[in-house]
Amino acid sequence: MNVKSDLSSTSTIRSGGEGGCLRAAYQLLSPFIGLLVVIVIFSILAPESFLSVRNMEKVAVQTVVVGLGAIGMTFVIISGGIDLSVGSVIALACTVTGWSLDKGASTPVALLCGAGSGVLCGLVNGLAVTLLRIAPFIVTLGMLGIARGLAKGISGQQPIRVDPEASSWFSSDWLLDRDWFLTAPATWFMIGAALFCGFVLRNTAFGIYTFAIGSNEQTARLCGVPVRTMKVLIYVTCGLFAGLAGVALFGRLGIGDPTAAAGMELEIIAAVVIGGASLTGGKGRILGTIIGVFMLTLLVTGCNLYGAANYVQEILIGLIIVIAVSIDSLRHRRTSD
Amino acid sequence: MTGVMKRFGGVVALDGVDIEIRAGEVHALIGENGAGKSTLMKVLSGAHAPDAGSMQLDGSIYAPSGPNDARRRGVAMIYQELTLAPDLTVEQNIMLGREKRMGGRFGLVRASRTRETVRDALARLGRPDITPGTLVGTLSAGERQLVEIARALVENARVVVLDEPTSSIGRQEIARLFEVVRRLRSRNVAVVYISHFLEEIRELGDRFTVLRDGRSVGTGSVSETSNGQLVEMMLGRRVEQLYPNSERSTGEPVLEIKDVAGSPMPQRASITLNAGEILGIGGLVGSGRSELLRSIFGLQKVRSGQVRLATIAGGSLVDITGSSPRANLRSGTGFLSEDRKNEGLALRLPIAINATLTRLAEPTGAGRFGLVRRSALARHADALRRSLGIQSSGPWQTTSELSGGNQQKVALARLMHHDCDVLLLDEPTRGVDVGSKAQIYRLLDELASRGTAIIAVCSYVPELLGISDRVAVMHRGVLGTPRRAEDWTEREILEEALVGGSTEAVA
Numbered sequence: 096m097n098v099k100s101d102l103s104s105t106s107t108i109r110s111g112g113e114g115g116c117l118r119a120a121y122q123l124l125s126p127f128i129g130l131l132v133v134i135v136i137f138s139i140l141a142p143e144s145f146l147s148v149r150n151m152e153k154v155a156v157q158t159v160v161v162g163l164g165a166i167g168m169t170f171v172i173i174s175g176g177i178d179l180s181v182g183s184v185i186a187l188a189c190t191v192t193g194w195s196l197d198k199g200a201s202t203p204v205a206l207l208c209g210a211g212s213g214v215l216c217g218l219v220n221g222l223a224v225t226l227l228r229i230a231p232f233i234v235t236l237g238m239l240g241i242a243r244g245l246a247k248g249i250s251g252q253q254p255i256r257v258d259p260e261a262s263s264w265f266s267s268d269w270l271l272d273r274d275w276f277l278t279a280p281a282t283w284f285m286i287g288a289a290l291f292c293g294f295v296l297r298n299t300a301f302g303i304y305t306f307a308i309g310s311n312e313q314t315a316r317l318c319g320v321p322v323r324t325m326k327v328l329i330y331v332t333c334g335l336f337a338g339l340a341g342v343a344l345f346g347r348l349g350i351g352d353p354t355a356a357a358g359m360e361l362e363i364i365a366a367v368v369i370g371g372a373s374l375t376g377g378k379g380r381i382l383g384t385i386i387g388v389f390m391l392t393l394l395v396t397g398c399n400l401y402g403a404a405n406y407v408q409e410i411l412i413g414l415i416i417v418i419a420v421s422i423d424s425l426r427h428r429r430t431s432d
Numbered sequence: 433m434t435g436v437m438k439r440f441g442g443v444v445a446l447d448g449v450d451i452e453i454r455a456g457e458v459h460a461l462i463g464e465n466g467a468g469k470s471t472l473m474k475v476l477s478g479a480h481a482p483d484a485g486s487m488q489l490d491g492s493i494y495a496p497s498g499p500n501d502a503r504r505r506g507v508a509m510i511y512q513e514l515t516l517a518p519d520l521t522v523e524q525n526i527m528l529g530r531e532k533r534m535g536g537r538f539g540l541v542r543a544s545r546t547r548e549t550v551r552d553a554l555a556r557l558g559r560p561d562i563t564p565g566t567l568v569g570t571l572s573a574g575e576r577q578l579v580e581i582a583r584a585l586v587e588n589a590r591v592v593v594l595d596e597p598t599s600s601i602g603r604q605e606i607a608r609l610f611e612v613v614r615r616l617r618s619r620n621v622a623v624v625y626i627s628h629f630l631e632e633i634r635e636l637g638d639r640f641t642v643l644r645d646g647r648s649v650g651t652g653s654v655s656e657t658s659n660g661q662l663v664e665m666m667l668g669r670r671v672e673q674l675y676p677n678s679e680r681s682t683g684e685p686v687l688e689i690k691d692v693a694g695s696p697m698p699q700r701a702s703i704t705l706n707a708g709e710i711l712g713i714g715g716l717v718g719s720g721r722s723e724l725l726r727s728i729f730g731l732q733k734v735r736s737g738q739v740r741l742a743t744i745a746g747g748s749l750v751d752i753t754g755s756s757p758r759a760n761l762r763s764g765t766g767f768l769s770e771d772r773k774n775e776g777l778a779l780r781l782p783i784a785i786n787a788t789l790t791r792l793a794e795p796t797g798a799g800r801f802g803l804v805r806r807s808a809l810a811r812h813a814d815a816l817r818r819s820l821g822i823q824s825s826g827p828w829q830t831t832s833e834l835s836g837g838n839q840q841k842v843a844l845a846r847l848m849h850h851d852c853d854v855l856l857l858d859e860p861t862r863g864v865d866v867g868s869k870a871q872i873y874r875l876l877d878e879l880a881s882r883g884t885a886i887i888a889v890c891s892y893v894p895e896l897l898g899i900s901d902r903v904a905v906m907h908r909g910v911l912g913t914p915r916r917a918e919d920w921t922e923r924e925i926l927e928e929a930l931v932g933g934s935t936e937a938v939a
Contacts, residue, residue, distance in 0.1 A: 297806065298803060298804050298805070298806060299802045300793055300802040300803075300804055301802055302804075303792055303804060306778075307781065307785065307789055311774075311775070311777070311779065311780075313769075313774060313775040314775060314778045314789070317757055317776070318789040318790045319756075319762070320758075320789070321758060378780065
């Protein structure tokens with residue numbers, strides 16, 4: 096597109112040009128600040144154990160389930176939606192993986208079943224949001240109950256214990272082996288998925304459409320963004336990652352536990368929000384989300400090492416969420432002035 | 433009552449402003465976006481303290497310590513974004529913060545007395561139909577504005593500042609607002625009226641002050657100054673021609689609308705649009721003009737009738753009735769929404785994304801797989817920024833940080849980037865200052881000269897006649913016969929908008 100004429104400007108507005116570079120650096124680094132604060136505090140409180148390699152490896156492995164779930168959730172939250180069902184979907188995927196192994200399925204089939212159950216839940220969520228036009232909060236609140244119920248139904252209300260032989264690929268052997276190249280393969284998978292999704296959000300039409308829908312759905316429609324298809328795909332993505340998280344959870348537990356991951360959706364949403372996403376949509380980043388996940392996990396391990404009671408952890412996590420978001424909104428208010 | 437005098441100088445955005453506002457006059461404060469109008473009024477209403485200069489109110493030094501102090505001294509500000517609590521009643525809102533003074537002791541509110549005061553204030557404004565017990569949230573934007581003014585009245589305001597009061601309210605409400613302003617004037621209140629709509633100032637203003645780059649550059653009586661002189665003062669240069677109208681030849685028909693009807697609007701509209709022409713649509717707000725454009729673009733269902741479009745340049749017309757915005761963009765039709773804030777732009781996203789959202793990826797190479805090069809987006813956005821004169825700090829600046837005029841240019845930049853053959857523009861210069869308006873007019877003229885077919889909905893009749901090659905008027909959902917712009921007079925357009933055309937619409 097070329098416009099040849101010289102339409103010179105006449106109006107005079109001053110916009111914050113100077114300090115833009117500093118601001119950019121600040122925005123890039125600010126998510127790390129919170130992470131750093133948590134690390135510093137606990138390395139003072141529990142100096143010998145907290146920073147040990149062993150502990151860091153443990154943290155890295157523990158982040159996998161929440162981390163995978165949070166990657167999917169980031170898409171949903173950026174698009175202005177919410178998915179309250181991920182905790183239940185993770186439990187369902189975990190149960191389905193165990194159940195299919197128990198029924199004699201091979202490792203890849205069980206993996207597909209686990210992840211597939213997540214995709215199906217996401218698909219139903221997405222279709223209900225777009226076709227029935229029900230608010231995502233309500234749809235996924237319904238799915239929270241449905242997926243949990245399905246998991247319990249499949250398992251007959253009992254954790255599914257799988258022959259260790261059949262589940263050897265998932266548990267202990269190497270998937271969660273901390274010594275496999277610095278950390279476990281599952282952690283590497285999560286990091287790879289995060290990098291990939293970060294790229295998708297920044298450098299593909301899919302990613303930019305996600306931001307556009309979250310920022311202003313009307314505008315997206317006007318600009319030819321296939322809003323409905325996109326929304327379905329976004330919830331499917333979230334379901335897929337919840338499914339993968341469920342498979343990883345099965346690996347960690349070694350059983351198909353239908354009662355696992357209760358309330359994990361809130362932890363996941365918290366991680367995404369700590370990472371700088373806005374629940375009103377149009378804002379968020381994968382890097383931030385991953386930092387949020389690490390922050391929460393470090394907090395829990397740190398408290399355990401320090402010997403703090405469970406309730407202290409809960410209070411701390413609650414405080415962190417509120418502080419992280421208020422810092423973010425303060426920062427936002429300042430830059431928009 | 434003696435005249436009210438104020439003197440300012442030297443706040444960052446204000447570089448020595450002299451202004452004198454007299455009791456019982458409507459004083460129009462005009463200037464482009466960013467000229468310092470809002471800052472000046474913030475100084476007046478006590479939100480900012482001036483760095484230099486002085487103000488006088490009724491002959492004594494006026495230096496408010498804050499907005500509350502200013503209100504006590506009788507200076508009330510009615511902002512663009514209204515500051516009422518939607519869940520309280522009209523009465524509660526008006527009396528908010530004044531309960532104690534009006535009521536008895538011990539913080540008890542004497543209901544009968546406050547109600548009387550409120551009713552009296554509303555009656556004095558000519559709106560006794562608004563009852564004090566109504567919840568503010570259920571009122572229209574114009575009525576809420578009135579409640580704000582009533583609050584100022586209850587506080588015995590001597591100076592009432594209205595900051596672009598017509599930007600958020602409808603046509604009918606504007607007429608009622610004007611009536612209220614006249615009533616204020618007749619009660620010897622000084623009204624400062626900020627607007628960049630010259631037609632409003634002409635209708636309402638007694639005297640004016642023009643601000644430019646933080647200075648007052650002109651003042652005088654509205655009736656003794658022409659629009660051209662006002663525009664010149666605002667821009668600081670001569671405007672050779674506000675509406676450029678290049679000689680151009682009209683091409684083949686590219687869009688044909690036949691008896692299109694939606695529910696409830698439009699009722700019946702037929703038109704043939706040719707390549708390289710601007711077809712203006714006039715009419716009252718609510719006559720179905722926006723709905724017509726939205727029906728063509730697929731944002732609204734077409735109940736009956738047919739829309740046909742030349743989907744390939746120079747090709748024959750194909751039926752596209754009811755196709756989606758996505759499909760229409762693919763075949764080269766672009767749409768500009770009249771509602772920039774809620775629909776037109778994703779304000780929280782950067783300029784580069786807003787300007788390129790319809791066509792993010794190059795259709796060849798990596799773009800086929802949906803990959804987007806951010807550097808390419810920035811390059812496109814930068815080129816558009818330069819050619820349209822969008823004032824911003826860079827392509828990744830958040831769109832909401834721009835002024836209204838620059839935001840509108842971003843919305844137009846998107847259509848340029850998409851390289852549309854047919855443009856459907858709903859109020860292309862809404863909320864835009866005069867300088868930006870002139871640029872937009874030139875842009876449209878240039879696009880049409882290069883063969884783009886444009887339908888533009890315009891409410892302001894001189895603009896409608898100025899930019900269009902042909903003009904048709906809509907009345908109650910029925911589109912009249914288009915005629916060449918030279919064959920219309922402003923009066924005829926208004927007449928047809930108000931009572932409808934005599935002829936049937938056959939384009």
